[in-house]
Amino acid sequence: MEDSTVETNNTTGIKQNRVMAVEEWIMKWEQNEIGFHDKQVHRLLERNLDAFLNNRTKLRIFFPLCGKAVDMKWLADMGHSITGVDISETGLKGFFIEQNISYIEEQVPEIPGAKVFKSLSGNISLYCCSIYDFPRIDVKFDGIWDRGGLVAVNPCDRECYANVLLSLMEKECRYFLVTVSYDTSLHGGPPFYVSDTELDKLFGMFCSMKYLGKIESLIEMQKMWGLDYLYEILYLVTQKSNLC
Numbered sequence: 001m002e003d004s005t006v007e008t009n010n011t012t013g014i015k016q017n018r019v020m021a022v023e024e025w026i027m028k029w030e031q032n033e034i035g036f037h038d039k040q041v042h043r044l045l046e047r048n049l050d051a052f053l054n055n056r057t058k059l060r061i062f063f064p065l066c067g068k069a070v071d072m073k074w075l076a077d078m079g080h081s082i083t084g085v086d087i088s089e090t091g092l093k094g095f096f097i098e099q100n101i102s103y104i105e106e107q108v109p110e111i112p113g114a115k116v117f118k119s120l121s122g123n124i125s126l127y128c129c130s131i132y133d134f135p136r137i138d139v140k141f142d143g144i145w146d147r148g149g150l151v152a153v154n155p156c157d158r159e160c161y162a163n164v165l166l167s168l169m170e171k172e173c174r175y176f177l178v179t180v181s182y183d184t185s186l187h188g189g190p191p192f193y194v195s196d197t198e199l200d201k202l203f204g205m206f207c208s209m210k211y212l213g214k215i216e217s218l219i220e221m222q223k224m225w226g227l228d229y230l231y232e233i234l235y236l237v238t239q240k241s242n243l244c
Ligand SMILES: C[S@@+](CC[C@H](N)C(=O)[O-])C[C@H]1O[C@@H](n2cnc3c(N)ncnc32)[C@H](O)[C@@H]1O
Pocket: 022, 025, 026, 036, 037, 038, 064, 065, 066, 067, 068, 069, 085, 086, 087, 088, 091, 129, 130, 131, 132, 147, 148, 149, 152
């Protein structure tokens, strides 16, 4: 992996044994404790859009653990088709309501108990199910925007999560992965810190990773956790034979 030139984390105090049940995420949405939600298009996506699209149009773009990310509407308006997955029905319905998009609700035969919310124009489909069940739907993507996905899953589930994402990548897929960097002696996660070594373990066998940039993005909630800096770091993940 290329050097991300990110400040070294304090690894002595890492406490990453926190395990969050999906019910806790659902509860967070019910109680509107969604400090992670950004009302603006993500700056790293906006700045690196050309690298994401790579001169391609009408892409199938996947948003793992999508919440109600406004980036989905932004990319859909450019003519791409969007698929998202989140465990929270409140979050997914909130997306359609806030973006003023009419939608229908359907069952998902491949995943008992799951629902899909589809925009009437058919270009946005948001699945309400566990990300680990999603591969039962036989589909692949040309692009993946993963902000608040890998860093949100429990560290013990990371390998499983990475394997799900790898299984969804089309050959030419450009996977934009956003990780976080902060003083891990002050906060254990989520969002969880994922080291470069760990990224290499998760993706290195099949993919190349390229550092694209980072932004300072400390928000009020994180200041309350005691953090004094937090960077979001963007990597481009591509299948090995396809890295430009
Ligand atoms: C940190 S939020 C990020 C949301 C969105 N990507 C964003 O940037 O605003 C993590 C999301 O993952 C969802 N989530 C957590 N565990 C999940 C799972 N196992 N399957 C599907 N969604 C899950 C939560 O409901 C929450 O919306």
